[in-house]
Amino acid sequence: MKHRYLAGLGIASVLALSMGLPSAAQAAEANLDCKLRFSLTGWAAIYKRAEGHGVVTCENGKSMRVNIRAKGGGLTVGKSHIDNGTGRFTDVHSIEDVLGTYAQGEASIGAVKSGTAQVLTKGTVSLALAGAGEGVDIGISFGGFTISRAGKSK
Structure with missing residues (x-):
């Protein structure tokens, strides 16, 4: 036994x-090194919404055009535009791992020239964003930051 x-x-x-x-x-x-270059335009009046586009490139030579949508709510008001934003992904196996909705939380204040730096998460994948642009933005917001393959419907 x-x-x-x-x-x-x-x-x-x-x-x-x-x-x-x-x-x-x-x-x-x-540990695939992937980066995002993007442009984003948005507005907020309690409800926050931004849309844009970009390109994800990985060290293995693969690249993908993407659409970006950020939606959320909170105590926020403003309008902004970011050109030449950058992002860096961590814990990526393949370029497809970057697609999906990332949890987003943000506290911001800016007038005329403004900037952003955020770390977003989606499961084990993280995305660190940085960008500078123009606009007026003040408040605290939360929501989702969605990256989808360009050319696909919503």
Whole structure:
């Protein structure tokens, strides 16, 4: 009886380890360096909305044109425009990992020339954004920042 228990425990251990190996291998591969260059125009009056476009490029030579939409709400008012914004993704396996909706929270104040720096998350993937532009913006907001492949419908 004791031998069956040990054999079963051994088999379960081997299975658990073998199931863990792909995850460890995938985690090791999740270091693809991908960057975003974007432009974004938005407005806010309690409800915040911004739209734009950009290009994601990865160190493996792949690139993808993307559309960007940011929606949310909060205590915010303003209008802004960002040109030549940049972003850097972390924990990416392939370029498709950058697509989706990232959680966004922001506190901002700016007049005429303004800037932004944010870190957004979507599961294990993070996106650090930076950009400068023009506009007036004041408040606290929350919502989602969605990146989709350009040319696809909403």
